[in-house]
Amino acid sequence: MTLRKLTLGTMAAAAVAGATAMALPASAQEIYVPLLTYRTGPFAGSGIPIADGMSDYLRMLNERDGGIGGVKLSVEECETGYDTKKGVECYESTKGKGAVMYNPYSTGITLQIIPKAAVDKIPILSMSYGLSASADGNVFPWVFIPPVTYWDGASVFIQHAAAVEGGLDKLKGKTIGLIHLDAPYGKEPIPVLEKLAATYGFTLKLYPIAAQDMQNQGSTWLNIRRDRPAWLYVQGWGAMNPTAVKEAAKNGFPMDRMVGVWFAGGDDDARGGGDGAKGYKALNYHQAGANYPVIQDIMKFIVDKGQSKAPKDKVGESLYNRGVYNAMLIAEGIRNAQKITGKKAITAEDARRGLEALNITDARLKEMGMEGFAAPLKLTCADHSGHNQVFIHQWDGAKWVKASDWITPQKDVVRPMLEAAAADYAKSNTGWPQRTEACEKGS
């Protein structure tokens, strides 16, 4: 290649890059919300319904209410493929456009951008994923992890197992297994389960599944067959979940003793198991189904007009509603920020304040058409998770149905552990900034 060609090529590339960057200027009267989503790659099965739910809800607000507080939302998806490297690229390439908050949708990506959040002054809303310790708002003022952390989830699983067995003391001597993706996400619940194992006297067995063996779990299930755990907790994602459900059915594991974390509770996760999957349980903090006014509004303003990427029968599925719930938190954070600051086009720093003072009451849920859809949620300056209530969903062979009351996580166990982990994190990351951001009044 001659020097001239090289120069020309570089110039052309620069022009293309420049044009792309110019294509979407965030106007002053728009609030720019980037969504890091994945519609491709091995985890697309879980990523697509969530991406659809998030973007449909936010665009529905634009259509129905003209945005939030009269300001339209500019929603842009950036494809990460659930790849941490690509996710960070997405972050870097969109943060200059006035992003008010980030939803990384991957624990790996969240861990990478947590240190950047305080520097760039853009909050991260990692809804029930990411670093559990980030629930400590005093150490992580820029990270939010409502409505629950993985650690809360693990404690709810143990409470549910105990309730079925007839009391926490009945867990003594039992074996409880955790089958998890061998990645930061999958390993999150381990500390809590270890601690609870020591407290209640059950044996914890770990069954890691490497990402490349997600669909090749044969020997793991042989181990499960040998160890005969009384309960099994699934912290899987993407293709790992349907494979685990199928293997469980194949190996005759009692399905009502197998409980997935909320991210292992997709419709496609259970459907593949056919009749054998009936009875499979998963934690959840919002309902499935389309019989809620909010979902009906999405139908009316987006889906029926052919503006959704989701096929109509997928609207209202568990993971789609997860996306809707997540988008609702984004919108409420922005609305709250407008209320606190009196500004219309808020900045990322305002959004952080809005999120921190989030207080979604029953009345507010009803107003949003989400009565009975989710539990109320309140965040404070110190508590960025809320440790909210969770319930057990059960697969009836065709859809998810609610199979328990709302269960409150064991905050007394989880919270001190979270705070200790947060302190550890700050200590091992030398120069971790002290919180300087003031707390809102009353939070």
Add this chain to the structure above:
Amino acid sequence: MSAIEAPEPPLRLTPTGWTLLGLAGAAILLLLASLTGVIGKGNPLDTVFIDPFRQMKDAPDLLVQTVWEGLVSGVLYALIALGFVLIFKASGVFNFAQGIMVVFAGLTLVGFYEMGVPAFLALILTLGVMFLLAVSVERVVLRPLVNQPDIILFMATFGITYVLIGLGELVFGGNPKQMIADQLMLPKGSIEFPFAGGFVALQKIDIAAALIAALMIAALAFFFQKTRIGRALRAVADSHKAALSVGISLNQIWVIVWFTAGIVALVTGIMWGARSDVSFALQIIALKALPVLILGGFTSVPGAIVGGLIIGIGEKLGEFYWGPLVGGGIESWLAYFIALAFLLFRPQGLFGEKLIERI
């Protein structure tokens, strides 16, 4: 013949022989130590070297089950590896696109079915698509690159991979799909029989997979060893130029091997798809063939078969009996470990051709 008898040569062992002798000696020593109680239970040596075997003896049903699982995976690995070997033999290229071909074939099959085509017709149509794919790969990618260094062709298969990923996502979307195993008359359920105090469960789909894969391997082996096209293929494998000079059509051979690789991909897609689902995650499965190829040699059909079985059974046994010692999840790298251990003694692979290059 000489009248004087040559003296007996002194006992000479190759390094391989010494190593094997050493290992056997260590095993006997350990066994003795364990039997006499010098190494008790809980001793690290016992945990690693004796206890797993004790478990095998105590619960033979689980051993049989593990070996069976390994056997099934092994046959499927062998099938994937065969897809690589065929293309490697014919064009000297490691076909990076094999994994995505598995996904593409599976998605096409399910896609046709979802359009309302009956299952078996969809199967035939999918074969047609794989044939078209083979022709276009030959026309668009391979033909213009004749006589280019191997590395160029290798890089071209990366290109094919990305084209197929994009095309697949464009046409079928990224959603995982259910494999139409029932419609294709693949059996479900399992056969359970009591064995040595426990039970062994054989999944019917696994039996079918093993049988179909074994049949395909046999058919392919026969096809490429005994038929005219097979001889032509081997001629091409030896030397492109020499093959051309005796009138073998390189283009035709390439289409045939890529089509065969496509069929292998389709069968792989159906079998693995039925065990979980058909999604882009499946392309990683093809990389499972890499240790098989290292072990069996890139050019050998029997190598792919034996290598697949050794890796399949080895990794399952390893994961089941030794995995728990280090927290499990060792399967993914154990396969490479087994392959490397064999390579220490046979650098060209089990059945690979020994490269002799004179300077």
